[in-house]
Amino acid sequence: MTLHSHRLTDRDNPIADDGDEVRFCSACAFSAASMRAGYDKAALRDLHVLVEHVGPYRAGEHVFRAHDPFRAIFAVRGGTVKTVSVDADGNEQVLGFYIPGEVVGLNAIYPERYPCDAIALENSYFCRFSFPAISALATRMPGLQQQLFKLISKELGMATRLAGDHGAEERMAAFLIDLAERYATQGFPVRRLHLAMSRNEIAAHLRLAPETVSRILGRFRETGLIALDVREVELRAPDQLHALARNVLGR
């Protein structure tokens, strides 16, 4: 196995340590939207005034907890978070994994409480946006409003795909492709990815047993679809993976 990719560290990370105040959140979903919509510096400043940098959270620390009153959404600036819902019997369901540039907490708008825990998988940093404040601002910035709609709707699409009926291999392939593509949009290499989450967590996300996750990854490795060194993955045959994931991803 030739795969000894040194994983991307905070040092390499194109997002985590951008110290410039104005460009600080350039990777963040909101400023990107604002820029696209052609807002002036003043509008951007409103956003920046509103934002609150939080972190670092260490691996295992809660960003928010289920049943906490909903006050803010969090844009991941660096690191990785999972959202988890634990039912009465203690079964853990991982609702999602969030990487830099993505936004956590949108599922709390309707219930007005967080319906899940958000837990850092590694050292993580966030931009915290008071939700009342950002939605008030959205009233004056149609582009921001639109962006918020899109973010929630996108999340809805993800949840829907996850709800689909599909074989374990299909779901696993879709998981890898989706994650790789999301990293790619954030400027990471397309065919390489580091899994910040354990097999257990992947399993709890895809409603599989951890053994099944392990076996399927093993099979993918043996059939040359991927190279694998525990948590380092290289997509060797993205097209075949895509073909497997086709029915899940809907393209």
Add this chain to the structure above:
Amino acid sequence: MTLHSHRLTDRDNPIADDGDEVRFCSACAFSAASMRAGYDKAALRDLHVLVEHVGPYRAGEHVFRAHDPFRAIFAVRGGTVKTVSVDADGNEQVLGFYIPGEVVGLNAIYPERYPCDAIALENSYFCRFSFPAISALATRMPGLQQQLFKLISKELGMATRLAGDHGAEERMAAFLIDLAERYATQGFPVRRLHLAMSRNEIAAHLRLAPETVSRILGRFRETGLIALDVREVELRAPDQLHALARNVLGR
């Protein structure tokens, strides 16, 4: 079997034939929000000018189709719709069922195309809202913006519950309880419900085989949880059903 409930017809339906222009959409998610927020008649008029009544659609007719460009969302005024996504192999997944007062099409915001078909299950009527128009209006009506956020977020919650890992009985119980509660908020009897959808459609929603749906309903009947006459259901032991559904619904 003592269950010969004459089902609610259009005539009985508290929503379908409310002819008064101003109160017309009183059941609809948007005017309700506007009222709550204390908007004046003028704001309500803006909403009413914007709305377009469409229908009837007969059972089996498309309200919109997958891949159509996204232009509008639809509030159900009367009848029932399902949203369905058909994958490359022809497998049908029912994403949701929508009853009067609910809104269809919100999952199209992000992709900017409808990601599914919407098909009437019976004679159905809608209020059609141009999405650009309603979001422009939302800019001037924070309460409406908030309502839109909530609607999408609520939908997200539904999709998430559907994505959960749960036994067939739990999911079936949750389906019945959820549907009954949704009807209840629209002024229908709490313990009675008419299933507008076939066993096949329930199965395609809950990722079960239709045979399993049939068997589980049969079991619920035999254990006295429900009374059942094909599509007429009476919840005989809502508490026990709730207990079964607990882990799915999260309460």
Add this chain to the structure above:
DNA sequence: AGCTTTCCTTGATCCAGATCAACCTAACTG
């Protein structure tokens, strides 16, 4: 009315993936 079709139910068998079990590996601890 009969005929057709679609939907629903019930029984028998099968299988994808869960569970149980054993062991391996790497990282953390004192």
Add this chain to the structure above:
DNA sequence: CAGTTAGGTTGATCTGGATCAAGGAAAGCT
């Protein structure tokens, strides 16, 4: 650095729900 623990892999067995198969009701059509 031995000892401990958490995470990962791999094999053997079990099972919930799918699939296959065969009839029964309703509902629409001629």
